[in-house]
Amino acid sequence: MLKEFYADLHIHIGRTEKGRAVKITGSKNMTLKNILETATSRKGLDLVGIIDCHSPEVIEELEQLIGEGKAKELSKGGVRYDKTTLIPGAEIEIYDENCHGPIHILAYFPSIEKMRAFSMWMSTLQKNIHLSSQRIYCDGRTLQRKVYELGGLFIPAHVFTPFKSLYGKGVKKSLNEVFDANLIDAIELGLSSDTYMVERMSELAPYTFVTNSDAHSLGKLAREYQKIRLADASFEELKKALHQKDGRSIVTNYGLNPLLGKYHESVCADCGERITEEGHTRCPFCGKNHLIKGVSKRIAELSSAPLAEVERPPYIHQVPLDFIPGIGPKTISKLLDNFGTEMNILHEASINELAAVIPEKLANMIHLARTGKLGITVGGGGVYGKIDVDGT
Template sequence: MLKEIYADLHIHIGRTETGRAVKITGSKNLTLQTILKTATARKGLDLIGIIDCHSPEVIEEIEQLIQEKLAYELTCGGVRYESTTLILGAEIEIYDEHCQGPIHVLTFMPTIAAMKVFSNWMRAHVKNIHLSSQRIYCEGRTLQHKVHELNGLFIPAHVFTPFKSLFGRGVKKSLTEVFDPDLIDAIELGLSSDTYMVEGIKELARYSFVTNSDAHSVGKLAREYQKLSLMDANFEELKKALHQTDGRMITANYGLNPLLGKYHETVCANCGEQVAENETTHCPYCGKQQLIKGVAKRIRELSSTPKPEIIRPPYIHQVPLDFIPGIGPKTIEKLLNAFGTEMNILHKVTVTELQEIIPEKLAARIDLARTGKLGITVGGGGVYGKVDFGE
C-alpha cells in the first residue's frame, strides 16, 4: 500500500561533530545528528536529503551511527534513523567552458559504498573534498555520467535564482548547452518560483519539480518540501516517484509564495529599489548599473506555451510556522508538545484543535499560512518578502 511521505531533499551540514566546517555559511549547530533528530522528532519528515555526504568526516559519522545501532542501511537505498530516512547527497558547482556562469547541482547516491566511490572520484576534481558546494573541474556531462554510472540521481538546484543556477546565470537559453537532458532526474525550483510560474518553459515539461529548503540552519528545515506517494521512504522509491513509475509520484509541492522569495523581482543592488521589467541596464532611481534580474523576469524570457508531458501535482503556497507573526518559539513548543511534529500541525490538526492550545487569533493565522491565503510584500535583490495579515 502506498504511503504519504514528506521529504526535504536539500539540507546542508554546517559542521562535523569535531567542529570541522562543511558548509561555511551554515550554522555551527547544523550537524548530522542535529539534523536527523530535528527531522524525525520535530519536523516530522520521513525522507531527507543531506547534500554534504561526500565529505569524508560526514561519511565516517554516518557509519558511526550504524555501528552504534542508532541507524541502519536500507536494502533499497538510504539510511534509516528512527522514523526518518537519510538519502546521501552532494551539492556541486559546475563552471565548465560551456557555462555562462556557475551552476549548482544536487547528486544523490543509493548507498554508503556508492557515496564513498563518488567522494573518492570527486577528490581528484575539487580543491577541498571536505567542503560543501565545491567547484568541480570537469564538464557537466562528465559529472552526469559518473553519477548515473553509480546509479545515482542528478538534479539541477534552485534553477532560477540569479546566482549559481542553471537558468539564473549558467546558460543563455537551454540546459542542453551544459547538460545531457536524458541524464536529469528532476528540477529543483528554488524559493522564488513555483510550478505555475515555470510551466511555460518547454524543455522542463518532461521533468518532475522538487521543492526543498536549502537549509543552512536547523530552523529552516522543511520551509519547502514535497509530499510523495511511495511504498516506503527509501532511495529506489524516491527514484520511481521522480520518474512517475509504478504509481509512485510527487503528489504535492509545498513552498513559500514566490513573492516572498528574495530574488523574485528585479532590484537595484545599490539603492534597493524594485525596478520595472523594461529596465535592462540602469536603475531609474540612482542611475547605477547594478540591477539584479528577478526570477520572474528571467522565467518570462524563457517561457512559451507548452503542455507538461507528465502529471503536475498542485503547488501549495505555505508559510512555515516560524515565519508567521506572533508565532514564536514558546508557541511552537506548545504546539509540538500537543501535536508531535510540524507536519502534523500543518497537515492534520484542525483549527478547532489549534484553538484548544493557542489563542484563536494565532490559530486563524496558522490556518491562513498553511493554505496560502495571505497578503504578501514582494521580495527581491536578496531581501525576502514579508507576510501581511492585513491587521
Template sequence: MKEIYADLHIHIGRTEKGRAVKITGSKNLTLANILETATSRKGLDLIGIIDCHSPEVIEEIEQLIHEQKAEELIDGGVRFKKTTLILGSEIEIYDEHCHGPIHVLCYIPTIEKMKEFSNWMRAHQKNIHLSSQRTYCDGRTLQQKVRELNGLFIPAHVFTPFKSLFGKGVKKSLSEVFDPDLIDGIELGLSSDTTMVKGMSELGPYSFVTNSDAHSLGKLAREYQKIKVADANFEELRKALHQKEGRAIVANYGLNPLLGKYYETVCTSCGEQILEDGHTRCPYCGKEQLIKGVSKRIRELTDAPFQKVKRPPYIHQIPLDFIPGIGSKTIEKMLDAFGTEMNILHEASLEELKEAIPEKLAITIDLARKGQLAITGGGGGIYGKIDKV
C-alpha cells in the first residue's frame, strides 16, 4: 500500500486543434498541458479530467497512447509518466424532479467505455463537444448508465448556490433526484468542509472528496486528497471511495471554507453580507436579491447534532498562489529546490524553506499550509481574503 495525491475535477479549456471544451477555461488548459503540469509541477499521482466525453479529447488520449507517451492500464485509467488519468465527464441534470440544475461527475474506467458513454450522451445533449452540458434524461437514468459501464458517480460541489445538489437541486434529500445506492462519493466543494456537514445524517454512508474544479493550470490541486491504495488506477480509486480491502481516503486538503466564494449570504444589489439567518430581504437596502451562503444552507439541512461517522482529517490549507507575497518567481525558486508543489506543501521543513526563500515568506508558507493565517469570509461570488501577515 502507498499514499498518493489526487485531484479528480479538472477541466479542459481547449483541444489541441483549438476547439473550445470548457468555455470559461483557460486556452492553455489542454490535455497535454494538464498532464505535464500535474506530473512535473504539481506532483499529483491521480487526476480526473472531467471533459473526456468530448470526441477530440478522446482522440488526443488515443494519440498519446499510439505515440507511446501514455499507456492504458488493465485496472482502468491512463498512465502518463508518474500520473494516472481517470477519464471523467461533468454533466448538468435538470429534470422534472429538480428544483434547479445539478452538476455531477461521471468517471468511466476505459477509453472504449468512454466512447460508448459519449455516443450515448449524443442522444441526450445538444453539443457533445462542450463541458458541463445539460443532459436531457433524469438523474436515475444517468446513474444506471454509469453503473452499466462499471463507472463511478459523484455529485459535484454539492452546496454551492448554483448548479449543485443541495444548493438548489433538491429541497431536503438527495433521494428526490438520485438513487442513493448508485452514488459513489460526495464532492464537498469550496465553502464547505467535513466539520460543517457532520450533522447531515444522509451523507453518513459516503466518502467525501475535495477537488480543484480547475479552470486554469495554476488552479490544479487547489483542493485535493491523499488516498491509500496499492496503485494509482481506476479500480483502486473505487475501493478507496468505498473503503474496501484497506483502501481509503486518508486526508482531505482544502481551502478554509471562509475563503470560498459562497460561504456567507450576500445581497447582490448592495454587496453587503447578511450573517444572521431568517432574512428573505436585505436588511441594508431592502431588496430581495440574496445569494444564500453555503453555511446557511448547511444549517438548514442539518438534522442531527452529531454523527458517529469516522472521517479522515480535513486539513485547511492555502494554495501557494493564494498566499500574500508569494509570486511566481518565489514559487519557481521552491520548485527548483523541492521538485513539486506537493513536496513544498508536505515534505519541505520550515528550515528547508528558509534556505530556499526569504525567512518571512517561509514562515508565511508554513502558517498557510497549517491553516493558521487569518481570513475574512467570502460570499456572493467573491472569494474570501487572507488578511495581511
C-alpha cells in the first residue's frame, strides 16, 4: 500500500560533534544529531537528505548512532532514526573546462558503505574532503559515471540561482554542455523559481522537479519540501518516485513564492536598486556595472520553446511559519505543544483548531500562508522578499 511522506532532501551540517567545520556558513548547532531530532520531532519530516555525509567525521557519527542502537540501516537503502529516514548525500562543486561558471550538484547513496566509497574516491580529487560543497577536479560526466557506478542518484542543485548553479552561470544554453542528460535523476529548482516559471524550458521536460530547503540552520528545515507517494521512506522508493515508477511519484511541491527568493529580480550589487528594464549593462541608478541577473530574467532567456505538455504535480506557494509576521518562537512553541509537528500545523490543523490555541488573526495568517495568499514584497540581489501584511 502506498502512503504519503514529507521530504526535504537538501540539508547541511554546520559542525561535527567534535566541533570540526563542515559547512562553514552553516549554524554551529547544525550537527547530525540535532538535524535528525529536529526533523523527526519538530518538523515532522519522514525523509531527509543530509548532503554533507561524505565528510569522514559525519560517516563516523552515523556508524556510532547505528552502533548505539539509535538508528538502523534499511535493507532498501537509507538510515532510519526514530520516524525519519536519512538519505546520505554530498554536495559537490564542478568547474571543468566545459563550464562557464561553477555548478553545484547533489549525489545520494543507498548506504554508508557506498557513501564511504564515494568519499574515498572524492578525497583524491578534492583539497579538503571534510568540508561541504568543495570543488572536485574532474569533469561533470566523470562524476556522473562514478555516482551511477555506486548506485547513487545525481541531481543538479538550485539550478537557476545566479551563483554556482547549472543555469545561473554554469552553461550558456543547455545542460548537455556539461552533463550526460541520461544520467540525471531529477532537477532541484531552488528558492527563486517554481514549476510554472520553467514550463517553456523543453530540455527539463523529462525530469522530476524537487523542492528543498538548502537549510543552513535548524529553523530553515522544510522551508521548501515535497510530499511523495511511496510504499516506505527508503532510498529505493525515493528513486522510483523520481522516475515515476510503480505508482511512486512526487504528489505536491511546497515552496516559497519565487517573489520571496533572494535572487528573483535583477539587482545592482553596489547600490541595491532593482533593475526591471531590459538591456542594461550598467546600473541606471549609480552607473556601476556589478549587476546580478535575476532568476526570472535568466529563465526568460532560456524559455524559447512552446509550452511543454508535461503533467506535473501542483506547486503550492507556501510560506514557512517563521516567515509570517507576528509568529515568533513562543507562538510556534505553543502550536507545537498542541499539534506535534510543523507538518501537522501546516497541513492537518484546521483554521478553527489553530484559533483555539493562538489569536484568530494569527490563525488566519497561517491559513493564508499555507494557501499562498499572503502579500509579498519582491526579493533580489541576495536579499529575501518579505511578507507584506498590508498587501494581503
